Amino acid sequence: MSSSAAQRRELQKAELRAELVAAAHALVREEGYDGLTIRKLATRVGYAPMSVYSYFADKQEILMALAEDAFADLAQRMRQNQPEDPITAMRAALTEYAEFGLGNPNEYRTVFMTEKQKHPPEETFEQMERENPAFQIIIERVQACIAAGVLKGDARAIATALWTVAHGSVSLLITFPFYPFGDPKAYVMRMGDLAMAGLAASETPPLTDEPGMCPG
């Protein structure tokens, strides 16, 4: 059988992939996001341009690998900034989110604002949440708020709502970067607080396809 040989080859493949990611990071650091081209990347690691496609299906997939590293950092920063009070903790997570998105627009863009067409129906709303460590942290803090009696309802649905609002403000600020009303981060916080107020007003049901209710 020689499955250990196969494993070794898998490992080498992973190592080479990691080397490519490292080179991509270096390229971006040295020349900016536009400096990352398949050809330069291939040259950097000593391969022919097309060989890169043995490890990534796409340029998009390379950008994704970079962005996922960045998002891991976001999760770590969130964890390092965890006040005791549940609401304060929630807002701290939002602050980190805003700082990350506004400070790393390219990475944010490739993860949340670009087309995910390849590998067909795998790119789901659900999967995005499941694989995103930062989202898991949001869920935890929502649960803390529920335990503290500040919020009521389905934790996952609440977390998704908060995420949606955070994403809405951050992505608008990335697309239209000249925010004329002071600190953009303050705007994100304001939207977050607005969502919290709305969520606190009633019990949030799980996500199903019931029609929404009019608040009046």
Add this chain to the structure above:
Amino acid sequence: MSSSAAQRRELQKAELRAELVAAAHALVREEGYDGLTIRKLATRVGYAPMSVYSYFADKQEILMALAEDAFADLAQRMRQNQPEDPITAMRAALTEYAEFGLGNPNEYRTVFMTEKQKHPPEETFEQMERENPAFQIIIERVQACIAAGVLKGDARAIATALWTVAHGSVSLLITFPFYPFGDPKAYVMRMGDLAMAGLAASETPPLTDEPGMCPG
């Protein structure tokens, strides 16, 4: 002087531009969004590829011209669907917005989810709102809600908040198109209602850079 000659030339220029836009529309209709390339467009109107750049700075600018047409349609549909009750009218606008965004993801993308780098600091948050007829309609309906006593505060700030929430849900659904909880539009409506609830809970101040307030 011959300013009328200059005017005539300006007019011809505008006509040619319009012809290019029409050809671009036709191309997209016939071959899809990826079928629109500068070369094909130039061939279609009988020019050399580079001549297109006498009328558009960019490919992005062509896509923008197409998208703006689509957004004008959105505004018209909004106006044609204007119930009397202020809240119902507000929700109707949101419905149109959701249907438009989810039904025209390419156009939505080019307007709200792609980089606006050229012609430097002109692309502002503010400008985006000012030039967007649909946003003006939102403002009007917010004012109706304020007049009816359903909402309190600065109409523009409220409209921006609602827009942000609508954009957050629509853009997430465009990026992750496999929504596993039923009708995507219902999700957008739910987020809209959430925002309305949050906004109804207190008076909304104008957009300035004061720090947000904790709702607890």
Add this chain to the structure above:
DNA sequence: AATTTTTGCCGTACGTGTACGGTACAACTT
């Protein structure tokens, strides 16, 4: 009327992402 400037259009060329086909070597099967 002579001259300068502007304008409209084009041809060429570069660097890009990537589809396609080939080739040599490693690994499995028998």
Add this chain to the structure above:
DNA sequence: AAGTTGTACCGTACACGTACGGCAAAAATT
């Protein structure tokens, strides 16, 4: 051990967006 299959890598080629420079005709200036 021989034959088959798979894999890693490469070279070539294509269509793309667009920077650059040129050139004739029209317009403006003198």
